[in-house]
Amino acid sequence: MADHRELLRGTLAGERRALARLLTAIENDAPGIREVLPDLFSAGHGAHLVGITGPPGSGKSTLVSALTSEWRRRGRRVGIVAVDPSSPYTGGSIMGDRIRMMDHAADRDVFVRSMAARGELGGLASATWLAVAALDAAGYDPILIETVGAGQSEIEIARLAETTVVVEVPEMGDEVQAIKAGLLEVADLIVVNKGDRPGAELAARQLRAMLSSAGGRVVGSPPPVLMATATVGEGIAALSEAIDAHRAQARSPEQARERARHQVRAALSDLGSRHAAADPRWEATLDAVAERRLDPISAAERLLGYER
Amino acid sequence: MTDDDRTAPIRVLIAKPGLDGHDRGAKVLARGLRDEGFEVIYTGLRQTPEMIADAAEQEDVDVIGMSILSGAHMTLLPRVVELCRGRGMDDVLIAAGGIIPDADVAKLKAAGIAEVFGPGTRIGQIAGYLREHARRRA
Numbered sequence: 001m002a003d004h005r006e007l008l009r010g011t012l013a014g015e016r017r018a019l020a021r022l023l024t025a026i027e028n029d030a031p032g033i034r035e036v037l038p039d040l041f042s043a044g045h046g047a048h049l050v051g052i053t054g055p056p057g058s059g060k061s062t063l064v065s066a067l068t069s070e071w072r073r074r075g076r077r078v079g080i081v082a083v084d085p086s087s088p089y090t091g092g093s094i095m096g097d098r099i100r101m102m103d104h105a106a107d108r109d110v111f112v113r114s115m116a117a118r119g120e121l122g123g124l125a126s127a128t129w130l131a132v133a134a135l136d137a138a139g140y141d142p143i144l145i146e147t148v149g150a151g152q153s154e155i156e157i158a159r160l161a162e163t164t165v166v167v168e169v170p171e172m173g174d175e176v177q178a179i180k181a182g183l184l185e186v187a188d189l190i191v192v193n194k195g196d197r198p199g200a201e202l203a204a205r206q207l208r209a210m211l212s213s214a215g216g217r218v219v220g221s222p223p224p225v226l227m228a229t230a231t232v233g234e235g236i237a238a239l240s241e242a243i244d245a246h247r248a249q250a251r252s253p254e255q256a257r258e259r260a261r262h263q264v265r266a267a268l269s270d271l272g273s274r275h276a277a278a279d280p281r282w283e284a285t286l287d288a289v290a291e292r293r294l295d296p297i298s299a300a301e302r303l304l305g306y307e308r
Numbered sequence: 309m310t311d312d313d314r315t316a317p318i319r320v321l322i323a324k325p326g327l328d329g330h331d332r333g334a335k336v337l338a339r340g341l342r343d344e345g346f347e348v349i350y351t352g353l354r355q356t357p358e359m360i361a362d363a364a365e366q367e368d369v370d371v372i373g374m375s376i377l378s379g380a381h382m383t384l385l386p387r388v389v390e391l392c393r394g395r396g397m398d399d400v401l402i403a404a405g406g407i408i409p410d411a412d413v414a415k416l417k418a419a420g421i422a423e424v425f426g427p428g429t430r431i432g433q434i435a436g437y438l439r440e441h442a443r444r445r446a
Contacts, residue, residue, distance in 0.1 A: 017396055020368035028316040091317055092342035098363060099352035105359040112366055116317070116347045 004036045011138050012043055016111065019138045023113055026130045029274075040133050047079070047141035048247050049132055051157065053148070053183065054167030059193040060146050061100035063167055063230040063239075068104055070233075070240045071142065077109040079140030081131050083147045083157065086116045093117070097146060111140055126270045129160050129263055142243075155186055160262055162255070163246045165189045165239075166223075168207065170199040184211070187223045188246050191239060195227040276303035317347045318442050320371040323360045324353045325384040333406065334375040340431030346438070357384055361391035364400060370442040373434075376406040382415065389420035399443045405429065 004025055010018025022040075025033045054060050061082065068078045082097035093116035104110040113131065128145060135143050147157050166187035184190065190211075192204045204225050211222040224242060228235030276282060285303060288294035294302075322338045324331050331353050338348045349367050351359070364372050372392070374385060381404065389402055404416065405425040413424045422441065425434055 017365055017368075020366055024316075024319075024368045086347075087342060087345075090343055090345040092345045093317075093347045094338050094342045095347065095349045096352075098349065102352065102359070105355075105362060112363075114349050114367055118317075 004030070004033055008036050008040060008043070008137070011134060014138065016108075019111065019134060020113070022134050023131050026134060027115060027127050029127070037130065037133075040130070040137055043137040044133055045136055045139060045141060047132075047136040047143045048163065048243075049136075049161045050142050050144050050243055051161030051164040052144055052146045052167065053155075053157075053164065053186075054193075055169070056148055058167045058169045059230050060148075060167050061097045063191065063193055063228065063236075064097075064144050064146050065101045065103055066228075066230045066233050066236045067144070067240060067243075068101070068110055070236050072104070072107065072109065074240075076142065077140050078104075078111075079132075079135035079138070079143040080110070080112045081115055081128060081135070081143070081145045082112065083115045083117055083128065083145065085148060086118050091118070111135060111138070126263075126267045128157050129266070132160075155183065156262070156266060160259060160266070162250060162259070163188050163243050165191060165243065167191050167193050168203065169194045170197045170203045184223075188250065189239070189242055190223050190225045191235075192225065192227050193230055195229040195235060196232075200227060272304060276300070279303050317345060318371060318438060319347045319349065319367065319369040320373055320438065321360070321364050321367060321369040322348055322350045322373050322375070323355050323363070324351070325355050325357060325360060325374050325376055325388065326378045326380045327354060328375075328377045329353075330377075331375070333377075337373065337375065337405070337431065337434070341435060341438075344431065344435040346435070357387040357391055360388050361395065361397075364392060364397060365395055369400060371401045371403065371438055374402070374404045374406075376404065376408070379407070381406070381408050382412060385416055385421055386419035393420070401438070401442050403434075403437075405434075 004022070007018045007022040007025065011022050052060050052064055064080060068080065071078050082095065084093055084095040084097065086093040095114035095116060097114055098112060101112055115128065115131065132143050132145065145157060145161060164186050166183055168190060170192065190207060192200055192207065194200060204227050208225045226235060226239055226242060228239055230236065282303065285294065285299045289296055289299050320341055322334050324334050334350070338350045341348050349363070349369065351363050360372065360374070372388065374388065376384065385404055392400055392402065401422050402420060403423045403425065404421050408416070408424050408426065416424060423437060
């Protein structure tokens with residue numbers, strides 16, 4: 001088994017292979033990895049954590065690649081964590097985000113890591129922020145987390161970021177889509193990508209109108225809506241500046257506490273689920289709930305050891 | 309199809325070195341391995357050996373599977389092995405598939421390619437081979 005302290009030391013020294021192996025250990029929750037987490041966190045430089053999410057096919061990977069080019073021009077070292085879904089049936093996954101990131105394939109100052117969401121007990125949210133912590137310790141800043149904005153767990157990841165960018169495309173549906181709960185609520189910035197398509201301008205206007213009046217956020221001002229055409233790099237400099245500006249304004253102790261709250265909650269839920277699933281009574285408890293001999297809340301209490 | 313004695317899925321990089329015009333086979337394999345429970349990272353067409361080694365390093369994969377049709381396999385595939393070994397990726401299984409003449413298979417194996425899967429190979433056969441030979445870790 002790998003010596004995690006050695007991997008952490010290599011990561012801090014800028015060794016890419018050590019970082020890659022540390023990421024694997026984190027993702028697999030390898031035995032002994034938790035012992036190095038305090039040192040991993042304290043070694044962080046406080047990189048700007050940017051979440052990019054949106055529906056499948058909205059151009060997230062292309063946008064991430066274009067943003068990376070922009071940041072590289074500004075001399076920043078960019079870390080990318082690209083999360084793709086796992087099959088609920090086989091556990092398998094296809095991660096194709098690198099296809100759109102070929103411009104950076106030979107760049108030693110860009111580190112791309114693909115992560116499969118794995119199962120409900122995989123602890124995606126906590127694995128993701130630990131992966132981000134490793135990239136932060138390795139000196140990457142900013143760090144992008146790209147997720148498919150389809151489910152609650154992806155939204156949960158987006159909430160871990162300091163700045164969350166939601167990518168939309170023209171013809172995404174009528175105005176009611178903009179006021180539905182979920183994805184747009186977590187947005188700090190919204191980008192209408194594929195800005196060269198018909199209706200892009202209209203989609204951006206509709207989003208602005210809906211977010212500023214009927215729908216949008218309960219607290220704070222509505223998120224800015226930008227337009228971009230990631231394939232040709234249009235609107236990317238403006239997006240990069242908007243991301244920086246958001247950080248400058250959002251970097252407050254309250255925001256940091258809010259993120260900490262999500263992180264600890266995610267960790268609680270992951271640890272609780274794993275603890276319960278490892279309990280020898282797990283299967284029998286499931287049977288009891290399936291046969292209605294036990295209710296789910298009491299089942300959870302039993303598995304967490306809250307015997308009454 | 310899960311493997312109970314393994315704690316994490318096997319991570320596989322599927323790569324297309326060289327100038328092939330299509331990647332139908334690579335995509336079929338990627339999909340097939342996904343259905344067999346593997347985590348597959350696919351990088352697309354026209355990869356240089358350096359790009360493949362870089363991706364394998366960052367992704368910390370257990371397996372690199374290269375599909376090549378163009379005939380440049382004797383140049384490109386050993387180069388990937390060399391780059392990976394040079395970076396300390398000694399335990400990564402490197403396999404190949406595509407159009408590779410029988411006469412070249414032994415030479416590729418001598419150069420560090422673990423196995424060559426030609427046309428007509430069943431996905432289940434490749435999955436079984438990878439489960440048996442890919443490194444195991446905690």
